[in-house]
Amino acid sequence: MRTKTKIGCLLAALSLALMILSACGTSPTAAPANGTGGPASTSPAEKYPAKPIVVLHPHGVGGITDTATRALQPFWEEELGTQMIVDNHTGAGGQISWTMLRDADPDGYTIASFVQPHVTFTMLLQNAPYSWDDFYIFGLLHEDVNAVDVLKTSPWNSMEDMIEDMKARPNQYSLGAVGRSDSELSAYIMMDELGIEFNLVLFDGGGPARTALLGGHIDGYLSGEFSMYGIKDSIKVIGLFGDEAQSLFPEGLPVNDQVKEKYGVEFPTLSSVRGYGVTKAFAEQYPDRLKILEDTFIKAVNNPAHIEALKAIGGDTILTPKIGDEADKEFKAISDLYAQYQDKFK
Amino acid sequence: MIDVQSLVEGFFLIFTLEGILCLLLGMAWGIVAGAIPGMTGTMATIILLPVTFSFETMNAMIMLTACYVGSVYAGSITAILYNCPGDPSSACTAFDGYPMAKKGLANEAQGLSLSASALGGWASYVVMLLFMKPIADFALRFGAPEMFMLAMFGMAVVASIGSDSIFKGVLMALFGLLLGTLGIAPTGSLRGTFGIPYLMDGIPFVSALIGLFAFTELFDLITREYVMEDDHQGESGSVLAQNKFTVKRVFKGMLQTFSYRATLIRGWLIGTLVGALPAAGSSVASLISYTQSKQYSKNGKEFGTGHPEGVVASESANNASTGGAMMTSFTIGIPGSATTAILLAALMMHGLNPGPRLFNEHMPMVYGLTLCVIIGNIVMLCEGSFFAYLFSLTMKIRTMYLVPIITLFCVIGSYSIGATLYDVIIMICFGVLGVLFKRNGYPSIAIVLGMILGPIADGNLIRTAMTYNGNFSVLFTSPICIFLLLLALCSVVVPLVLARNKTISQLKIDD
The missing domain is CATH 3.40.190.10 (Periplasmic binding protein-like II)
Structure with missing residues (x-):
């Protein structure tokens, strides 16, 4: 009988811990955007960025893409005047991270690192719950x-x-x-x-x-x-x-x-092409904020100190910085090639 | 073999005030973090990584490697106290460490694991200093067929451990092997994901480990008032009443290690060599060392009942593997384990590209780092005995307080793996499975080992087929393969023959 009570307590403690965690886990997506959800409160005077920006990262700490992002991070932070939090959510070839971006509030405080052809594979082979209509790639970084x-x-x-x-x-x-x-x-x-x-x-x-x-x-x-x-x-x-x-x-x-x-x-x-993207909803709602992201990105990438940092690890010669519609178009076009050869991949 | 000038330069690189401070702090963090169930050494190092970004390269590397070495040892602390390996590589330590703790010998067991770790680690780094290049070259000779055979050898020894029934061991190992094949196959096709994207990367191994050991153990703990068993009656009352934890008893255990020299050396050799192989890692090293010692030691039969030699076998090998793993990492730029992958990433973030170039261009740094770990292993003895004593005091906490705390650690630990609730759910599922297995005498450890070895065997068999166009004859012609195959056969056949001889002589005596 006492044992049963104890097991009961254990399960209670467990469910409590679970509840706390699930609250943490869903907070970035579940919180309604600005009360009414619309871009009502978007006076251009509102300062952006007013808080840290989360960079969702589809690959693990220490990988090539992660290293590239972290090399850029301090310079981009300097331009933005705010902290950037690199949040590695590995899994399902990147699908976990990109799904999280799709579900995030379209306010510009969540962006994601994108890699081609990996995004394409999640769409072609894994029935990923997103398509290119959900995202806008605002900056290209590397072409390896x-x-x-x-x-x-x-x-x-x-x-x-x-x-x-x-x-x-x-x-x-x-x-x-x-x-x-x-x-x-x-x-x-x-x-x-x-x-x-x-x-x-x-x-x-x-x-x-x-x-x-x-x-x-x-x-x-x-x-x-x-x-x-x-x-x-x-x-x-x-x-x-x-x-x-x-x-x-x-x-x-x-x-x-x-x-x-x-x-x-x-x-x-x-x-392999690496870049950064946001949701299309954000790009349409907040063109001013998107502009800030693009401008700070290109400035950070072209910062001589950043190029110097990459040089030491052999990453400077593959830089292909581009922003705006040109970046978006070029990045997404890569998917067409893989669609042709889709049946080669199981 | 040693470039003396670089060695001296390396020496001066690490002997700075900051360097020593980094060593002490990194080690302390590694030990504390590694001792928390669910916080693996890899995680401890990842958390430390951003902290070191602003440091000087050498200091950052000292801190991270000290953390790595400390965490590999510390996994054994909770393995001994609560049967919850803080790190997969300490799973084998729990076999004998936990029974020792239940008998009231927790401090002694901790002393044993500490000195075995330090000695194994120390010796392996000395080897690293002397033979860095040749061992790395040897490790390169392991291609897909050789790695497959190594995994097969591992499977052969798994069957013989942790259970009175070989059948149950094999069954569990095969179950683990099956679980290990879930997710994206090396060919790119999906296996057993049931359309769930989270399953594409397979079952998260650390979640399963926490579930099978830590979480399962909780169900046992809540039925008792303290971790130590009251039914072990000492001469003057229960173990519990007369048991006093002291640092002195930790030291006593440390000295005891020297009674098992052969095991120590075996563990060190196995650890260094297995650690050097890319992607084999410390779990495989301690597994092989434990089972080999079980077979060849005269105390082998008592392994699993709380024999000090079992702790020595496992701990000497898992720490020795850190030396081997770092050797391959630095010399060929390819990580020997998950944590060394993080160390390499740290190097890259400090603008150094690991690999032969690093080895040639930054010789003093490589030497300095090796020296630093050699000294670190001595530091570990001091810091380790202190923390081991502190942690052992928790054995005095009543389970009604202890269990909720460990529950929380289990949940947070598994959540932190991929930052998704999915990892926690997996942990709970495996916890429930673990209870069922335990009640029925099926060894959960075999599942874990199957899950470690499964992907190694699976991927490398497929790559063997791909490389040789479907022709598997290389498995029986490569010298390393033949050697490993023979070893595997021996480890299955020898115990059987020994058992048979024993029965025969038993019969003769009976006559």
């Missing part, structure tokens, strides 16, 4: 162009070396890529367009993939260059899936320059 990386000791010095070897011995070579990424797509396009056959090895993160490359367990690795900077001395880049050699690895020639004439194949630009 996908590349073919091999060990310094590899016999391949160009795309041609690799393609000819693969043609001579189909399915004897392996290339690694991180699953559900621009590099996975580049592998499929290579197989289809060049008519080559190789073993595509998918990894769930860049770390294990780089280990496999360094250990010689795969013959090459398809990846954005930013993450390769740390092992720069052990590898060489034999091809870039972008138009120009905006490369951290100056020796890396664009794939198109190498294969267009010989094989008559032209690749689209394949890259």
Whole structure:
């Protein structure tokens, strides 16, 4: 009997704790906006930002995207004159974070970090509860162009070396890529367009993939260059899936320059693009606040101190800062390419 | 092998007032945070990370690594006191530590775990200082087939632990393996998510751990007045009445460690090597060390009933693995564990890119950091014994106060993983499952180990198939694979043969 009472108390304590937590968890979304919910109280005189801005972050602390955001954070804070709270909500390939943004109050105090093609994958493959009509991408930060990386000791010095070897011995070579990424797509396009056959090895993160490359367990690795900077001395880049050699690895020639004439194949630009977005509702209701976000963003990105900070970790050459409709259009257009190849991804 | 000049430079880098202060504070935070159930070392380090942004690089790194080392040790504090491992890597410590605490030997068990941790950690960092490069190169030789075999070896040893019945152990391990496969497969397809987006990343492992151990234990605790059992009658009354916790008894336990030298060395070797492998980590290290010691020690049969050697086996390995993990992290720039991933992130945020370049260009810093952890392990002995004593005093708190507090920690701890209520719900589900398993004698630890090893085995088997175009023969031709396969077979067959021989000799005696 006493035991039962105690179990009862335990359950009561538990439910209390749960209630407190759920109250915390839903407060940013459940609180009604400004009483009546409309933009009634939006006199242009109202100061923005008047409180800290939450940056929803779809990936974990310490990842490439997180590092980029945190490198920018102090400079952006300086411009905005308020604190920014980087809030990492990992899960479901970013879907958790982006759903949280969609549900947040459209007042400009919640923004999110966006990554392409990851957003596209949540929409195409996971029935994400949002679409591009829900968001407005106000600033582009990086474009990390996908590349073919091999060990310094590899016999391949160009795309041609690799393609000819693969043609001579189909399915004897392996290339690694991180699953559900621009590099996975580049592998499929290579197989289809060049008519080559190789073993595509998918990894769930860049770390294990780089280990496999360094250990010689795969013959090459398809990846954005930013993450390769740390092992720069052990590898060489034999091809870039972008138009120009905006490369951290100056020796890396664009794939198109190498294969267009010989094989008559032209690749689209394949890259990971990172940027920041808000809800479309906010963009329409508060154009003045959006303008502040855009202006402070571009100033912070172009701050020489920020560029200097990125230089040390190899992130300065991939900066492609853009704002406004141009950023929005360019970011969303990437999704079209993946829609074409949707059935390649399971 | 050692660049003496860099070593000396590194020495002067860390011996500054701020450096030492960072070491002391980072260690204290690591121990306190690591001891709270549900606060893993990874979380403790993540919380500390923003604090260190404004520090000088060296000081920031000292603080973070001290926190990492302290938290790996501290997971054992609550594992011993309440059977709630503060960190997955201390799960094996609870096997013998908790029974010891119930017998009233909590302080001794803490002393054992503290000195085993410090010695294991200390020795592994000395190895790191001497052989950083060769060990990292060795670790690189582990590709997908080798990692798969390592996981298989782990599965083989799981079956033999924590239960009187091998069948129940295997069943639980397979259940854990199944749970570990939920979510996005390495091929990109979804498995067992039932359309719930939260399940796409699989079952959050720490939630399951808190549920299965800490939360389950609560149901046991509320039926008692104190954590220690009253039915263990000492010579002059109950253990409870005559039990006084003292720092002296912690020291006594620390000295006791030296009686188990072979286990200590085994744990250190296993820990350093397993820790160096990318993505294996301290949980796997302590598991392998514990089961190997159980097999080869003459006290093996008493493992699980509160034998000091079990604590030594688990704790020496999990701390030794921190050395190995940091070795791979710094030299090849690829994290050996979740927490070292955070350390690497910290380096990047301070404008240093980890990897061979760091190793070549910032040699004094790498050496300084290694030295700092070597000293840190000595600091840990002092700070650790103090905190271990403090925490042991909570054993004197009546469960009617203790249980609500631990409940709160369980909920907050699991919530903090992904900042969603989903993690808490998972924790509660596993808590209920844990009660059912415990009542029926199924070892919950096997589920956890299955969940750790499952994704390693799963992903690497798929990658083996992808790399070799569906040809699995490499699993039986790679030298490392063959070695691991033989080890796995041994760990299954040897206990069976031993048991059979024993029965035969038993029969002879009976004749």
